[in-house]
Amino acid sequence: MRVAATHPLTDSVRIGRPEAVFDRLDAIGVIKHLAPHESLVLEGDSANRFHRVLSGTIAGYKATSDGRRQIIAFFFPGDLVGLTVGEQYAYGAEALDRTSVCSVPRTRMRELSSHSPTLHEDLLAALDREIGAAQERLLWLGRKTARERIACFLLECAHRCGTPEEDGSQTVPLPMSQLEIGDYLGLASETVSRALAQLARDGAIEVLRPFSGVVIRDRRRLEAAMDEGPEPLGTGL
Amino acid sequence: MRVAATHPLTDSVRIGRPEAVFDRLDAIGVIKHLAPHESLVLEGDSANRFHRVLSGTIAGYKATSDGRRQIIAFFFPGDLVGLTVGEQYAYGAEALDRTSVCSVPRTRMRELSSHSPTLHEDLLAALDREIGAAQERLLWLGRKTARERIACFLLECAHRCGTPEEDGSQTVPLPMSQLEIGDYLGLASETVSRALAQLARDGAIEVLRPFSGVVIRDRRRLEAAMDEGPEPLGTGL
DNA sequence: CGACTGCTTGAGTCTGCTCAATAAAGGTGG
DNA sequence: CCACCTTTATTGAGCAGACTCAAGCAGTCG
Numbered sequence: 001m002r003v004a005a006t007h008p009l010t011d012s013v014r015i016g017r018p019e020a021v022f023d024r025l026d027a028i029g030v031i032k033h034l035a036p037h038e039s040l041v042l043e044g045d046s047a048n049r050f051h052r053v054l055s056g057t058i059a060g061y062k063a064t065s066d067g068r069r070q071i072i073a074f075f076f077p078g079d080l081v082g083l084t085v086g087e088q089y090a091y092g093a094e095a096l097d098r099t100s101v102c103s104v105p106r107t108r109m110r111e112l113s114s115h116s117p118t119l120h121e122d123l124l125a126a127l128d129r130e131i132g133a134a135q136e137r138l139l140w141l142g143r144k145t146a147r148e149r150i151a152c153f154l155l156e157c158a159h160r161c162g163t164p165e166e167d168g169s170q171t172v173p174l175p176m177s178q179l180e181i182g183d184y185l186g187l188a189s190e191t192v193s194r195a196l197a198q199l200a201r202d203g204a205i206e207v208l209r210p211f212s213g214v215v216i217r218d219r220r221r222l223e224a225a226m227d228e229g230p231e232p233l234g235t236g237l
Numbered sequence: 238m239r240v241a242a243t244h245p246l247t248d249s250v251r252i253g254r255p256e257a258v259f260d261r262l263d264a265i266g267v268i269k270h271l272a273p274h275e276s277l278v279l280e281g282d283s284a285n286r287f288h289r290v291l292s293g294t295i296a297g298y299k300a301t302s303d304g305r306r307q308i309i310a311f312f313f314p315g316d317l318v319g320l321t322v323g324e325q326y327a328y329g330a331e332a333l334d335r336t337s338v339c340s341v342p343r344t345r346m347r348e349l350s351s352h353s354p355t356l357h358e359d360l361l362a363a364l365d366r367e368i369g370a371a372q373e374r375l376l377w378l379g380r381k382t383a384r385e386r387i388a389c390f391l392l393e394c395a396h397r398c399g400t401p402e403e404d405g406s407q408t409v410p411l412p413m414s415q416l417e418i419g420d421y422l423g424l425a426s427e428t429v430s431r432a433l434a435q436l437a438r439d440g441a442i443e444v445l446r447p448f449s450g451v452v453i454r455d456r457r458r459l460e461a462a463m464d465e466g467p468e469p470l471g472t473g474l
Numbered sequence: 475c476g477a478c479t480g481c482t483t484g485a486g487t488c489t490g491c492t493c494a495a496t497a498a499a500g501g502t503g504g
Numbered sequence: 505c506c507a508c509c510t511t512t513a514t515t516g517a518g519c520a521g522a523c524t525c526a527a528g529c530a531g532t533c534g
Contacts (some may be wrong), residue, residue, distance in 0.1 A: 293501080430481060
């Protein structure tokens, strides 16, 4: 089914993602609807299909044997979930809210891309961006403080899903819970709550109540918080 | 000075890496020799060439403005450094020891791969493995303790560069310093030292003196340490 | 042989985690 | 529409894993 130029799909164009070509895929896949926390694929399943998000949000995650969880990526409308060359999914994926995806057989994709150089190029570009995103986040998780991670995260979300800026403020909807943000950033949910509160106290953001996103009030200050390092440990004295 | 393996390039075959085909690239590139800590490319440089490691070791890294550093990947003989579709390198790369690489222009690669489906496939596979490795490491950095990270790291190195096993022991040469291991795992070098000492005390490994690698003495125990979670906090009482 | 770099080990501190209690929302069914 | 239950967020107190700082000790190289 060709989904018309409603909101979500045009995002990939609006943001300037290279893979607008993927819109074609919507025609050859089947639509699936997912309830909140319903799982789409499991880590280790044989990777027969991949999915393009039409609306809602998907989280890709890995877990340790004792239940600790690390969210690898959030997928928003237009994103491809489960791209892989390997035989198995490298991570599980589940919906965060009511979500619909377009499910495409891998064989079909292979076929298509071998006939279309542009599709092939865009596929490479999508993989490349997935690498870049993961590697960027290695820096966050390995070397940044909780406050810095939150600041980076908010600006990333603003870039991907934020509303246009108005008089210096930008609204950033966050469809995931603070626990999930924690699982994305390698933090406890309490730490996420505290860091958000601190950034709000500093005037960088405003947290929407009930929690559903933030408004960036002072982008300059938020950007400064991305990279400020550990506590200056007393400015004077 | 740390010495490279005798026939490094056959490693890619021995380990069963899919990209043995890349061996061809060696014919069309120029050889570069690098001294320890000499840099190969800088983050942000325009990505005109990529490099295949012939001997030695390369570290790919990102850094924050205030000097904290995160090593994104170690590249051993046979690995490709600086694969990207983008215009700029996503990370800097420098040699850890005396290293030689084969430097290939990206345009040349593009050309070749458009004529050779197998090369193209292998390129995709290489990108896929780079994604997989980065995502696996997100779990390490986000959710694992220092001890677990070290255990995971040692087993990864054993898999990629270890000598064959002999009567239950496997020697794993480590061409990087403990500071660099720390920068790879998001730890301070002191923490690396302590975690290695602890694993040695537990009988899982033996640390080679002067530091140049480890011998895995009890693989079972080391594997257990990959996933044991935070301290059991008193087994009894 | 001396200077340097890298590793080890100890002491003290701090960031972020755990545990816990409270509050606020959302969903459900009567 | 309201009581009830569940889930999620907030906030505090205490703890601990990992960091920082610092001293001491090899090895290595010039």
